[in-house]
Amino acid sequence: MKKFKTGLILFVLIIFTFVGYAQKGAGNPAGVVRKGINPEIIQLTGKITVILTEPCKNTTGRSDAGTHIIIVTKENIEKNIHLGPAIEVSFITKDLNPGQDITCRVFNTKDLAENNYIAIDLETPDQHYLLRDADFQPFWSKKGRR
Numbered sequence: 001m002k003k004f005k006t007g008l009i010l011f012v013l014i015i016f017t018f019v020g021y022a023q024k025g026a027g028n029p030a031g032v033v034r035k036g037i038n039p040e041i042i043q044l045t046g047k048i049t050v051i052l053t054e055p056c057k058n059t060t061g062r063s064d065a066g067t068h069i070i071i072v073t074k075e076n077i078e079k080n081i082h083l084g085p086a087i088e089v090s091f092i093t094k095d096l097n098p099g100q101d102i103t104c105r106v107f108n109t110k111d112l113a114e115n116n117y118i119a120i121d122l123e124t125p126d127q128h129y130l131l132r133d134a135d136f137q138p139f140w141s142k143k144g145r146r
């Protein structure tokens with residue numbers, strides 16, 4: 001009986017660990033798609049100054065690290081653009097470089113700080129990358145679905 005109780009307690013602790021891990025971020029377990037939010041889309045143009053891959057405070061997903069690009073607009077304003085989970089967008093970031101011109105369609109939510117955005121798509125002089133569909137669903141969330 002003691003082994004059963006110990007096993008049950010261990011099982012419950014493991015479950016809580018996974019649930020806690022899955023709900024990282026700004027306190028929101030769901031993103032704009034699940035919330036049904038229809039944010040305003042804006043276009044930003046500038047030069048990439050930094051490409052960051054680090055733990056992301058604003059994620060609603062399960063990824064440990066997110067990738068952001070920092071761009072400076074022609075008005076000399078820095079914009080932080082969240083691309084997505086580092087592992088999912090690495091094929092994009094390998095082609096990006098500081099100093100490169102970029103145009104992005106982005107959106108933000110009330111949970112994001114000023115001048116912080118989420119990328120829908122990116123366009124460089126050589127390439128176009130689509131990260132989210134018309135419903136704001138990221139391409140990586142559709143993997144494995146039929």
